Amino acid sequence: MCRLPGNSNLTIAGFEPFGEHTVNASWVAVQELKKLGLGGGVDLHVYEVPVEYQKVQSLVPSLWKQYHPLLVVHVGVSGMATTVTLEKCGRNHGYKGLDNSSFCPDSQCCIVGGPDCINSVVDMESVCKRVTASGLGVTVSVSKDAGRYLCDFTYYTSLYLSHGRSAFVHVPPLGKPYSGEDLGRALQAIIQEMLELLDQAEEKIHCQQQHFH
Secondary structure, three states: OOOOOOOOEEEEEEEOOEOOEOOOHHHHHHHHHHHHOOOOOOEEEEEEEOOOHHHHHHHHHHHHHHHOOOEEEEEEEOOOOOOEEEEOEEEOEOOOOOOOOOOOOOOOEOOOOOOOEEEOOOOHHHHHHHHHHOOOOOOEEEEOOOOOOHHHHHHHHHHHHHOOOEEEEEEOOOOOOOOHHHHHHHHHHHHHHHHHHHHHHHHHHHHHHHHHO
């Protein structure tokens, strides 16, 4: 069995309050995850992302440039969500909602000339099945629509810059039905499964390369 030493550098980003979300469950969940950690050897950087299109456009590239993480996991809140939701893809067009500074891009898109949709390299269906089977006590589901607001905008931007090495998790508002601690535990389990799947994929590629040399 050949083993590729992995990059254990991770960036996890929640969002600041906006609209009716005076406390953003995504940032609470990320802070809870930081307390729990992801096990030895994983260097965890957490950020609170502004709910502003222009700031996202400068912050997301800086996170990738500064840390060169194996994966960036973005976490956002959805007022409609009742489960912890894994987003499969980010979309480039259809951004019409005003941000916290009452701004909206004239182009209504993330990256002018970019593809309409970019999928994560993480197999969200597999992550969902594995976390569900673990008996965590938090319901996890998969979605193909991150909502065309700052969550989707941030996810697409990150996917574009990282060639798909990003993930997005939507959480419900606090108490509907989960506590911050519940959401932190859910993020821990989800991200550990994501890392396991990425590790298996890297190992497979490395073994194939070794075979041909």
